[in-house]
Amino acid sequence: MNYQVLKDNQLFLLTDLYGNIPLDHPYGLGLYKEDTRFLSEMNVTINGEAPILLQSNIDQNDRPVTMLTNPHIEKNGEVELWRESIEIMRTRYISNDILYETVQVKNYNPKPLQFSLEFSFQADFADMFVVRGFQNGELGQKLETISSQDSLVFGYMGADNIKRETIISWEKGKEVKSKKEDLLVPFTLNHSETDEVTFTITPFIYGVTAEVIPKTQAIEESLQRKEEWNSKSTKIETDHPLLQKVVQRSLRDMHTLVTDVGHGPFLVAGLPWFGVPFGRDSLIAALQMLPFNSEIAKGTLRTLAQYQGTKKDAWRDEEPGKIMHEIRYGELARTGQIPFTPYYGTVDATPLFVVLAVEYAKWTKDLSFIEELRPNLEKAIKWIEEYGDRDGDGFVEYHQEASKGIANQGWKDSEDSIVHRSGNFAESPIALAEVQGYVYHALTGMADIYQSLNLPEKSEELKRKTKKLKSEYDTAFWMDEHDYYAIALDHNKQQVGTITSNPGHLLLADLIPQEKLESVVHRLLSKEMFSGYGIRTMAEGEAAYNPMSYHDGSVWPHDNSLILLGLGKQHRQTEAVRVIEGLLQAASHFEYNRLPELFCGYSMEKREVVPYPVACSPQAWAAGTALTFIQTMLGIYPELNERQMKLQPQLLPDMNELVVKDISLGDGQLSLKVYRVKQSYEIEVLKNTTGFEVFLQSTQTTSS
Structure with missing residues (x-):
């Protein structure tokens, strides 16, 4: 895929491999909830230049990690940043319908460095059908963007008389300079030193939203939900x-x-x-x-x-x-x-x-x-x-x-x-x-x-x-x-x-x-x-x-x-x-x-x-x-x-064993092992609290 997708409950994020949402991207990248695009742009640059992609990974589904670095940057004949001096690690997380974006930077230059990351945001609140080019019609109006010391708020009043907002906030005390929809974060790092900034991006619809909680708590709750899913x-x-x-x-x-x-x-x-x-x-x-x-x-x-x-x-x-x-x-x-x-x-x-x-x-x-x-x-x-x-x-x-x-x-x-x-x-x-x-x-x-x-x-x-x-x-x-x-x-x-x-x-x-x-x-x-x-x-x-x-x-x-x-x-x-x-x-x-x-x-x-x-x-x-x-x-x-479970197994040709644990059946659970014996199969029942009699249909080998 040439994009990354991240979802939790009703909120999902669609970015390019850099973790960006380029404005007017043909694939409709963005942050979506209830068929509305709450972010239509989210880009990061370093000293005004686009970073270089090293790796983009979303193998675990719930926490995509994008590794970037800086290009060689010179201004007026002076070197601002040697190439590959700064490691930029973007990690995104969604929990309780809130997006958390953490950008961590590390200085690999032998000398201290000063530089800035610039973030560009836009929210067009476009309907999913409009984004995909399927429909057009009567639409609402964007409201004036409001910026403060610790937040940036995009607003929209829809043709349905529903107000929608995208609130981008960051840690209190973090130095973040705002200019309209752009945010600038300055960094001063010694050799091998790291620092980071976390943005919390919250969609609001008609006054109803999830409770905004710290990222660490959100991750913990999400991990608990995953563990519960795995256990069931x-x-x-x-x-x-x-x-x-x-x-x-x-x-x-x-x-x-x-x-x-x-x-x-x-x-x-x-x-x-x-x-x-x-x-x-x-x-x-x-x-x-x-x-x-x-x-x-x-x-x-x-x-x-x-x-x-x-x-x-x-x-x-x-x-x-x-x-x-x-x-x-x-x-x-x-x-x-x-x-x-x-x-x-x-x-x-x-x-x-x-x-x-x-x-x-x-x-x-x-x-x-x-x-x-x-x-x-x-x-x-x-x-x-x-x-x-x-x-x-x-x-x-x-x-x-x-x-x-x-x-x-x-x-x-x-x-x-x-x-x-x-x-x-x-x-x-x-x-x-x-x-x-x-x-x-x-x-x-x-x-x-x-x-x-x-x-x-x-x-x-x-x-x-x-x-x-x-x-x-x-x-x-x-x-x-x-x-x-x-x-x-x-x-x-x-x-x-x-x-x-x-x-x-x-x-x-x-x-x-x-x-x-x-x-x-x-x-x-x-x-x-x-x-x-x-x-x-x-x-x-x-x-x-x-x-x-x-x-x-x-x-x-x-x-x-x-x-x-x-x-x-x-x-x-x-x-x-x-x-x-x-x-x-x-x-x-x-x-x-x-x-x-x-x-x-x-x-x-x-x-x-x-x-x-x-x-x-x-x-x-x-x-x-x-x-x-x-x-x-x-x-x-x-x-x-019936209270019998008849199995007629056949494994793949290059496969000799299949263990299946904790199948819910009736009001209990069944765990069993199927294994190849020459040209036939046998089963071993590891657990059976179902009340079902389990056997191979062909051989009638009972294992209840």
Whole structure:
């Protein structure tokens, strides 16, 4: 990445590798909270000259460190600073929605030196949609900047009549000279002497802000939160170094993306552009996290339940029972100039809401929470049956009604993503292949939940509906000439026959008949679909195939993760391991072994991984992909009404051991070790307080 990103709760910072926010940077660098840019410039110079970058590191996510030094500086024939005389260390930290920036300097010159650091700040309070060039509209006005001996205050009165401020402060008694938006800090240092200055940067919105606390206290509180996260999360140990690194990176990224807007912890979609509650993205990321931290699922379900649709509102694509797509908090949203308050233009979030609740119940057996959530789940099912099925044909379709909304409302939401083999775009209403799988998964799971809640009539009703859906789906979507499923049905109920990854999501839903399973799996792993680094979104050779595109030939890790979970559930671990190996190879080509939102779909045979130029990183469901590697390799899929845990493990070819500690299951924890013995596997249960009987499915080797 050519930028650094730092986040805690709702505040995130996006800088270049120098730690700067250059004014008018094309990538929209800045300090953001609630879709507003609270810093649009933050630059440092030494004696008026730009420093030289030595190193930029953000490996641990929470405390980026940038090392700089001075260039050779002469003025009027006199040497002010020999090159590389001063070491400049910038360390940034965010806690409780406050940014702390510490700049430490050290003199390596043999003689005492006098010099200054100059800091330039600006705050434009631009709405995220304006920064990204998506929208313009009626906006507010900047207020006069106020400077004092220990602070600099930028202000803005929005068109929404909300005052926003950015307050930059520093230690009392520190010599800081201010000139409008620029600050100058003089230093006098002997040889090997160090000094530093810390700026505390606090965004204020309509009078509500976090308590400003000293940096040392903020760091301590942040470390406590990290320790709590680690203690509650499943841990893995393996003899496969790359897998270990990728999983550890994923867990760190997930922790970075955790946010709480008042209803429990959940994962925002990704940085830098999607640091807000999402429907589909947050739900899938929580699903990936279930074996590692089920509290995320609970917080996600509670958060989305709070925003569940209550009325018919075409401006926001809202309908009763519908789960939102995305919520925004900026000026354009608050003044009603964009429909994201929240916006409901997604066809898959509502069934996925039910799917996550079902899978949460399987892992935790927490039926009391399901009872609490039941009114929301039943409203979601009602939406599926009444509003989702727009024409009564038994399939859930989407159609954009909001004038500033999204045209394609599945996860492939770009305008060119649903395309016929002729190259013509499909017209809505459109019924997507994977959405019918989510609906089937949701309804079959709810049938089991109703059975557990002693509501047999409701259970039987859903079972009848799912049986009908399975039969009708196969008739409508199966393409005999391709031995595969269509990506969608268009407005004329014609198959959109382009070969894509979407039907791979059906594996987890159990919607594919056994006699067609082999054909689907074979297609997904064919050379047209599998690049070697992952399964492409669209098969090579299709009319719209483009390996550089967003959705028509690229590789999305989260897309692969749902396919992987399905392959594992269908006992196709051999194919799953091939995909995992490819994704691990891809991760090794990216900074910090981090899988990005997506990458280009070029074949491994032809070139190394080609990054997609504006992929979000970290991205929640991309980070969660590595976690599904573990579940898939273990073959661990709990069922609601069983007290047995059947494992069908298959490790990577160059891997002999996997230790998984403290998996939360039921009301206890499970720790186990899987190891290779010649051509088979054995397990050793290290801890089991779950009440589950654990055994290998193939050998029935009991270890309870």
